[in-house]
Amino acid sequence: MATVDKIVAQMPKSLSKVEFSYCPGCHHGIVHRIIAEVIDELGIAEKTLMVAPVGCSVFAYNFFDLDGTVAAHGRAPAVATGMKRALPDRIVFTYQGDGDLASIGTAEIVHAANRGENITTIFINNAVYGMTGGQMAPTTLIGQKTTTSPYGREPKANGYPIRMSEMLSTLEGAVYIERTMVTTPQNVIKTKAAIKKAFQAQIKGLGFSMIEVLSTCPTNWGMTPIEAMKWLEENMTKTFPLGVFVDKTKGMI
Amino acid sequence: MATVDKIVAQMPKSLSKVEFSYCPGCHHGIVHRIIAEVIDELGIAEKTLMVAPVGCSVFAYNFFDLDGTVAAHGRAPAVATGMKRALPDRIVFTYQGDGDLASIGTAEIVHAANRGENITTIFINNAVYGMTGGQMAPTTLIGQKTTTSPYGREPKANGYPIRMSEMLSTLEGAVYIERTMVTTPQNVIKTKAAIKKAFQAQIKGLGFSMIEVLSTCPTNWGMTPIEAMKWLEENMTKTFPLGVFVDKTKGMI
Amino acid sequence: MAKKGYVEINSDRCKGCGLCINACPQHVLRFSDKFNDKGYHYAELYDPDDKCPGCAFCYYMCPDVCITVHRVAEERV
Amino acid sequence: MAKKGYVEINSDRCKGCGLCINACPQHVLRFSDKFNDKGYHYAELYDPDDKCPGCAFCYYMCPDVCITVHRVAEERV
Amino acid sequence: MKMLMKGTEAIAEAAIRAGCRLYFGYPITPQSELTEYMAKRMPEVKGVFLQSESEVATVNMLYGAACTGKRVMTSTSSPGFSLMQEGISYMAGAELPAVFINVMRGGPGLGDIQPSQSDYFQSTKGGGHGDYRMIVLAPHTLQEAANIMGEAFDLAFKYRMLVTILVDGMIGQMMEPVELPEWKNIEELKEPDWALTGAKGRKPRKVTSFDLDPYELEKMNLRYQATYKRVAENEVRYEEFKIEDADIIVVAYGTMARIVKTVADSARKEGIRVGLFRPITLWPFPYERLSKISQNVKHILTVEMSYGQMIEDVKLAVNGKTNVDFYGRSAGVVPTPMEVLEAIKKIAR
Amino acid sequence: MKMLMKGTEAIAEAAIRAGCRLYFGYPITPQSELTEYMAKRMPEVKGVFLQSESEVATVNMLYGAACTGKRVMTSTSSPGFSLMQEGISYMAGAELPAVFINVMRGGPGLGDIQPSQSDYFQSTKGGGHGDYRMIVLAPHTLQEAANIMGEAFDLAFKYRMLVTILVDGMIGQMMEPVELPEWKNIEELKEPDWALTGAKGRKPRKVTSFDLDPYELEKMNLRYQATYKRVAENEVRYEEFKIEDADIIVVAYGTMARIVKTVADSARKEGIRVGLFRPITLWPFPYERLSKISQNVKHILTVEMSYGQMIEDVKLAVNGKTNVDFYGRSAGVVPTPMEVLEAIKKIAR
Amino acid sequence: MIKSIIIAGFGGQGVMLMGKIIAESAMLDGLNVTWLPSYGPEMRGGTANCTVIVGDEPIGSPVVDVPDVVIAMNIPSMIKFEEMLKKDGIMILNSSVIDREPSRKDIKVYKIDANKIADAIGNSKVLNMVTLGAFARVTGLVKLEMIGKALEETFAGKNKKLIDLNLEAVRQGMNSVS
Amino acid sequence: MIKSIIIAGFGGQGVMLMGKIIAESAMLDGLNVTWLPSYGPEMRGGTANCTVIVGDEPIGSPVVDVPDVVIAMNIPSMIKFEEMLKKDGIMILNSSVIDREPSRKDIKVYKIDANKIADAIGNSKVLNMVTLGAFARVTGLVKLEMIGKALEETFAGKNKKLIDLNLEAVRQGMNSVS
């Protein structure tokens, strides 16, 4: 008999050692780690290309130990399309915020999904423009105060929180779309399963997959990281219900 | 007793006398006339601003006897938004083709709809880029040959015909969306009722309304006008079923 | 039979698409033999038997707004 | 009781967000009194009673990937 | 009363006072505070603030709002301004008045968010397609920026042209005491005779940059060109700072000019007679005046926060009459007074 | 064997022969035939044709495809090129090689669809933000256009720069007999050492135009500037046509140069010794050579299908040494040989 | 020798193809050629035209101020291009559609009943080839043999019958002015 | 007289506001001022800083090569700005976080236990005001009275208590170096 010390969880290989630039408690970091774990588990690091967005995760291409680039604001799906068309046997994924994907990049994500572009998109919905200092996003909740909705988002003036997963699910080319969150170890595990499935769909060549992760932005919400998670669970999930919106992968993965 | 000769149908007042630039049998003209009739009937000609697109209907602002402009390709909803925000008590409508609205202008139409922008959009879906000579549109049917899908549209390479009415119907700000066609006097009348309702929704300040009209492009389909109508009825309606996709106007108009 | 309706067709504006002819339930429209200035065989009314009731189907379908529809009635003055 | 698990925390990388502390079912994590170079009170393990089983909840929640989780077992060699 | 304000805020408040009640914009560093200020302030003055879905949408919303004859504006920074180029060309072609603020940052591409002057070409030569121009104003203090806003709108409407306020992240981000300009009475602004407002009791109006007949389009273009000529003849603005006795004239604008003022003083302390020629209108560029003063001077030094863009206009003005040297840094690096002084000394030698 | 081909088709086929197997584009007159040709041809050569949802998407697809180190291209016309400006600036900043075709039409705005040369500034000075350049080639016959495609790709990869073929609607639309260039063996093209292809057996690579630290971004910019300098030193191209004995040198490019060749002959018949200086690289502009030949000549006349854009470079080259006159029409109106001759006669008087 | 031809008509009349066949035939005959179309929406409803230049010297400008030949297929085209035509130039008119006379007297006018001839051949679309035949005969700029080759090039992969049909139309056009 | 101050620290330490209050106090005192921030994502995680210039002459460049005063709230800031400081310049350090010494010997160093004093006042956020107080005392560039007015301006519409709290922090900061 001897005492055996086993490491059961540690920084995944597909992450570089560069420290994240995120604020304390920001969920971007959790999702990064999950993606890296999935890539490690699928053994695809050496054939994966990542496309970072403009947003707080603009440095993401440096946080992953993968070939990568950063797209112009909102255009990651177009960049990924270019890559995937050039190298169809590589794995290409985009990582995008809600300003990036749901606002300026609307046309690009809609058409990537509609083309059934064989890429994977990780969509971080934190209901706010994090990087630029907390302006209203298309996903900002009704009544939510931000620096550009200082009196609270009012539908008459600013419209409604846009549900991208629901909208994109109407498109034939989308094969897997799920909305998750990462507020507890349990739903971290669920999110990981979803992201894994999305990558598997791509590996099988099925078409466009997207995982929307509801995330906190403690800094711009003006909350502690823990408060922010509660707020997310209590408020965001009402407007953005979790769930699988399309799954055409049955029996294929 | 005397013989009375009454004119029961003639060119509506809201049309200018300028001859349409459309090809023989092109449905753009029918829809123009319908819109003008609706504007006449609602008595709103003197407070209506029209936004023409870039497409075969690029000259539309000259065909209507209304204040009008032509937007950059795809941007009519943004232009209309600017107008409506500046003059909320005027009636503003856009007239757009499928290349314009469903391709380059995707972000603008999605966000106008999502904001519930109080404007009306007439969307001419002819499954092709008419003006530039018959290239593939996002609404081109599977298998349809165009100058840029010379071997027939193939989903793997070019994606799927995009159903804009269905997609936009997922957005909260859209109050009235219907798809019609104008292949017979009967459905011309139906289309007119739909367009009228859309304008009425705007008059009542309810939000965004859009009527999608399936239309022919005999020239680029390479058919006679009559053949084109048959093709539309037999093929396009399968991919693009007619119907009302949202109606939040009940009891409001 | 008395004339119940008829149409005037702006032959200069007409592009000879035939949608009106196709839609006319009474089959009283046809292409003219002549060309207009644009080079089209324009549509014309040929209604020797006064079959046109002024139903306006042709008007509805005309993409170039060429048609004016008249109805004629005996009315008390 | 014998140690079943423990965690190492990269205190330089830690931003003191507290998500790990919040998630730890055994309440064996706490903020250090000390600042790291970034000026944060970093998280540290305080587990005098060897309660940590190496469940990795803290790892799952750490946004800055600071945590390495160990499990310790008596095994036949 | 002077108030300590950020550049972005001073510009925004001055625009409102100048009668602007319609603002469309999309956040981007280093000008997001301007957007945020408008979000807060417009409802207070019964104006319209709308955050658009993108800069492409912004410029087209501006187009629509400008069609109605109202005073409209937007603000952005370099990448956003690039996205607006098609729309800008459309607005120029449709002769729509509007005011753009470009708070330049380091480029190209995503670059960084530090102050830069590397969008000079884009604004003055036309980043969009076609033969068009816009009036480009380059204030160098916050007070000047605040003062210039009223003028910007007046010029835009007088000539039916676009006006761009070209500043850099430093002017956008810094604070300085500002005396805000007077309020314009917006009731008194009259509706232009081309505005689209619904054809009530008049003939319908059309606003467009379009004519498929090249000869007709040429007529429109000749009209624009005639306007540009009038502007070039009447609206050139510049500042001259200690140039009377100068041996070296430095040409610089905006933040760079501010820094050069400090440098000119230090240089003079070291016995080098340095003056500053500061174009305020970058378009129309003060070719004539610069041509004139360059005759009596040994050296011209252009200093920019770029690798040399305005220098082409400087050379066109000087037209071989004297030496034109260059000093510049770019990518968000702001030359310090010391290094500019070094550059001057090198020439003076 | 010579074939009668449209300009757009000649360019497309030549690009394929030069090894291009990835084309992204969006239809726009007067270049849609190029897009259509690619749609037909790419599947035949096992290449990729993708019609994008917009020009904004196009340029970003190009960015993505270029990241993989392959030969990629797009084509568009003026308004579409304006929409690409942000992406172009990004690609320039990321040092990605790619070839753009801009088949210019009348502007500004929607303008018309007739031939024009009014996007000269946009291409040569940078329509996007930041200090960047692209190589701009202006062929004047279809044969030259076909020949230049291979060179365009070679230059793009040699310098990691964007190359724009700037032609007008006339070159795009006309037909002429063309001898197509040889096929490049694409198997022989080697993968560049910066290409993103998946980090198999090597360190991960990053492609970006981004660094928040201005001093780091400056380093990147200095590298670009060094490249631009090398290009300016080595890659200037121009044609001289009957300039040896010329009293008047006309400077013109593309279609306009073609027309001037006809005019030069007619002028000589009337006893006016006219020569043509035709820049083939608009950037880098042949400043030095033009400076040199302008010394011996009485007049320089710049002729453009614009209201005067290249003339600024001509003046910068001539630098006051002789008169620089201008004749131009724009908005899609192509000057006829007769009117250009008139313009020459006016100067000759 | 450099000769310029403007061919103009209404969108569906096949003027572009006519121009292309002329250019191609001339090229096959060893001449230099350019072909320049008007294009875009102009081609719908309005007039369309193309300019062809053929010559044994290099061709500079593909644009023409004063054409040597104008082929007008409809009235607006005749009106538009009549005034540009060179003194003593040749104007070929499609008299099936053009029921008026050109106003200039210093030009040579040839009339072809192109629609009728085409209809007689059994395909109204070949009116352009009929006119081309007339052009070939009148100007002598292109040879029947080369036209045949050019048609083969153009309709390569298409039905042989189509080529024959078109060639027949050219022949009949030639005869119609002989 | 023109004096320049660089205030640097870690994102949450309130260095921007400190600079703003200094500038505003000086302005209220009739001086010319500029305030120039570093901004953007720099402010998250890394260091943030601002440059304040006050003087009785017009201020040209808001950029400073050689500051007269550096206020460093954390170690990276001290390291970064130490070398720029003018000879005989003043360096004010937040000794609660900075546990080392600056390496230059030709400068005047003042240490403030800002976090501790702030915690004692009962609000850890006011550490910037504590430091500001020390700055005021050490340099004499801004007066307590004007700081009070500047705080009132800045927190206008906010709780009066907040202003008092901040002013108290300033006072204690002043006393801490007396």
Ligand SMILES: Cc1ncc(C[n+]2csc(CCOP(=O)(O)OP(=O)(O)O)c2C)c(N)n1
């Ligand atoms: C063309 C352009 N417009 C605007 C910006 C400024 N910008 C940078 S990030 C961003 C929004 C980021 O929000 P989101 O996508 O939600 O990401 P987050 O920071 O919240 O993760 C904006 C507007 C830009 N860089 N480029």
Ligand SMILES: Cc1ncc(C[n+]2csc(CCOP(=O)(O)OP(=O)(O)O)c2C)c(N)n1
């Ligand atoms: C930015 C830009 N890109 C491309 C074009 C060219 N263009 C003009 S109309 C058109 C498509 C028209 O198709 P659609 O909207 O379906 O209208 P339709 O002609 O079929 O009625 C295109 C691509 C343009 N004018 N501007």
Ligand code: SF4
């Ligand atoms: S600003 Fe918000 S989204 Fe950005 S890093 Fe900070 S917490 Fe995360």
Ligand code: SF4
């Ligand atoms: S091309 Fe098609 S859509 Fe355009 S006018 Fe002709 S038939 Fe209508």
Ligand code: SF4
């Ligand atoms: S009104 Fe009716 S019946 Fe008369 S012509 Fe028209 S369609 Fe025929």
Ligand code: SF4
């Ligand atoms: S529908 Fe109109 S355009 Fe068509 S043939 Fe009849 S009248 Fe003429």
Ligand code: SF4
């Ligand atoms: S492994 Fe589990 S018990 Fe141990 S410290 Fe982490 S969360 Fe707590």
Ligand code: SF4
């Ligand atoms: S979750 Fe990570 S960063 Fe946050 S306190 Fe724990 S170890 Fe530190």
Ligand SMILES: [Mg+2]
């Ligand atoms: Mg966000």
Ligand SMILES: [Mg+2]
């Ligand atoms: Mg269409």
